[in-house]
Amino acid sequence: MRWEHLNGTSTCPILQYDGGSHSPAIHPPYAGRALFHPSNGSLSLENVQESDSGVYKVTVNEGDGESLQILLEVLKPVSRPRLWSSALVAQATGEVFCDVAEGKVDTITWKKDGRPLPAERGSHLSGSLSVLSLRSAKKSDCGSYSCNASNRISWQETSLNITIAGLSPPLQDVLRLAVVAVVFAATSGWGLIFPVCQSEKLRIRGELWRWLSAYTCGLVCIASVLASTAGIFWMREEGPSVAIILPQIALTYAIVVNFLVSATVTFQPAKFTQFKSRTGEPFHQGWQQGGR
Secondary structure (H helix, E strand, O other): OEEEEEEOOEEEEEEEOOOOOOOOEEOOOOOOOEEEEOOOOEEEEOOOOHHHOEEEEEEOOOOOOOEEEEEEOOOOOOOOOEEEEOOOEOOOOEEEEEEOOOOOOOEEEEEEOOEEOOHHHOEEEEOOEEEEEEOOOOHHHOEEEEEEEEOOOOEEEEEEEEOOEOOOHHHHHHHHHHHHHHHHHHHHHHHHHHHHHOOOOOOOOHHHHHHHHHHHHHHHHHHHHHHHHHHHHHHHHHOOOHHHHHHHHHHHHHHHHHHHHHHHHHHOHHHHHHHHHHHHHHHHHHHHHHHO
16 A cells, blocks of 8 residues: 655655554655555544645556545644725725735625725735725825734634825815915914004004005904814814814804995994094093093
């Protein structure tokens, strides 16, 4: 009786047994691992490895005897996958990698936040490495990604939190609005600081003061409108937040007050002059009494 290991195109002899009381001759590398049972001609392998997979052939009475081929497949449990990603930037294409160091992998499946990802998400398997492509990465791609590697005897899973750097196009528009609002607010500050820095003789009065007031209030109104619009767009993308809602209330108040003041000074200056005279009258009378 003879046992052989057929691995592809090569043949490796395991043992030859001529009958009788003599022990079979076991060839390396099976010496110490192969155990032959003369009573039924079976062969036992100890400490099996993946390289032991293949076709085993046993021949009885070589020459005119019969032979039998047996397929053996040795599987090793898969190791825990290693999960990492490339640099992920908004609106750019990024990749998430899942690699299994040990064990033959049959399938690798992906999940996001505990839910299976559809096949059209662009993952492909090459050996023990699976690559998940994130095309035009956006905020909704952020989350917990898990990779499940499995074969017929085992499975292992690893998770990784993915974040996307940068701002989405809507939030980029919000940033532009905020910058323009700051520019208008800074320009309106000139209308507030310039009169204060002037001496009493050069101080702006009369018609020029009226137009400067309208100019300053108009710029403050425009800056408030832009800042309020930026806040609305931000909440539409990120959700409502107290840090945005409270400034929105203050900005709404600033818009109404500055618009009314600017419109009154521009189109009805007489009413604003009367209001200014009425509010200044008690102070003027008090100054006269104090002088006496």
